[in-house]
Amino acid sequence: MAGTAAALALTLAACGSSNDSSSMPGMDHETKASASPSQSASPSMGDMPGMEHMADGTGLSDTQYGYRFVSKDATLPSGKQTTYRFTVTGPNGKPVTSFALDQTKRMHFYAIRSDLTGFQHIHPTMAPDGTWTADLASLAPGSWRTFASFTPDSESGKGKDFVLSRTVTIPGNPTRTPLPAPDTTTEVDGYTVAVKGEPMAGMAHPLTVTVSKDGKPVTDLQPYLDTYAHLTAFHEGDQSFAHLHPTTKVTGDDGGPDLAFYAELPTSGNWRLFLQFQTGSKLHTAALTLHVG
Template sequence: MTASPRTIARRRAIAAASTAVALALALAACGSSNDSSMPGMDHGAKPSVSSAAQATPSMSTMPGMGTMADGNGLSDTKDGYRLTSQDTTLPAGKQAAYRFTVTGPDGRPVTDFAIEQTKRMHFYAIRSDLTGFQHLHPTMAADGTWTADLAALAPGSWRLFASFTPNAGTGKGTAFVLSRTVTVPGTATKTSLPAATTSTDVDGYTVTVKGSPMAGMEHPLTVNITQGGKPVTDLQPYLDTYAHLTAFHEGDTAFAHLHPQTKVNGDHGGPELSFHAELPTQGNWRLFLQFQTGGKLHTAAVTLNVD
């Protein structure tokens, strides 16, 4: 049966309208995709680790780069993984061994960990006033029990962080930072946090931090190292990078690991080092920069204010 001219015209109008709608949706999708790939874009929600990695694929190829952990590390449990320990107190003024285990969603100790920056486990200790920073690499027994040999601790409340990536199970490839607190008995004397500044001195070196990160946004951060006013160009690799940068938030000791982006080229690092920073909360952060020269490890600390 042959359709009337009016019916044919109506069909053509509907088809044209459908094509226009489809084209508009396609263009909107393209525009949304481009926006989400822009560095630092939030769109009202924090991107997942996987989406952040897809947005900046080149970062995963940088020396020492691992998957950035999600969260502030202030819990002992995440996604079924738990940091457990029977140690609730540690002695003051002398070396102490802290023993702990990471259990998986099945409740069993995890023993298979991926290597991140040359180590299977990074362990940090910080006192509640952000003093006494220690960065260790504990050893694991066959049953999954880890032992971190801590240097002498001052009396007070300490938070101990375990940073790791399971190499098997449901959390395979996911970076975790879990923590627990311990008490070191004795009279605790609180140290006031040094004021925010752009530079500090350590072991004859001057470390200058450049950048103005905003809370919750990805932002580049650079560190410049000089000695006697002259640029330092003999930094040695440490943990497969030229510097390791860790940050803790004043008040709650929230954790942030700032990932290096400077390519390693033998013992010729410096004077400027680049980092990928995402500090989730406003306020003062205490940054601890570790770098190596002449076989000696240096640790510089500086306070950074984040808007």
């Protein structure tokens, strides 16, 4: 995650969760949202742990530096589990089959509806010919955007992080869900997640996420994708993508209660955050609304 205001600077998302999005708290905007107080100086990007894997841009294009996110799936069925297939082609026009590991996975795939509901974060599988298959949970009618996050392990893009996206339509009569107002706390599965920080558009600012339960600090966060939490953010209106790993060092099954992040979001306005953390081998996904000035 690194570059143009690195539309990838807030990240704690539900990686690998292919459960029905309706069963994920916050995925339908029904939980309390979260925003931020406290402000600090903006260190140089090169000095920030966790910023070295940030991709360029906002993730709203299907092409970058000759690499292209390709799929024949322009529509998908609604109301049931479905499969989305795609390839990543390189500058030579051929499917890429060599990818580097990023947080233990060669591909991170995201799907979210235009009103920022229905969030899914999946780790698809790749066939020998470079075709990826993502098994999606039930999708509500409307316009969705799918994101492919990857790092080529060969050719001109070797070692460079990409986030590319495409739109897909789910037929039916969509019902738009209003985005919850910004707040500083939210709850999921009995856990309270609080966010402190005042990110400004185009500038790197520290954020602190604190996890508690029944009023007590949580100190049993387990490593998830080589980190204690995964945070993904989407901008209200255009669905720009942002992703950042916490800078807190992983030492074992004793993470928390505080997790440190650097947030660099390219545009002002409201961002919907999806924070994923794991306890007792169970993945939790908290949804937060953060206002960026």
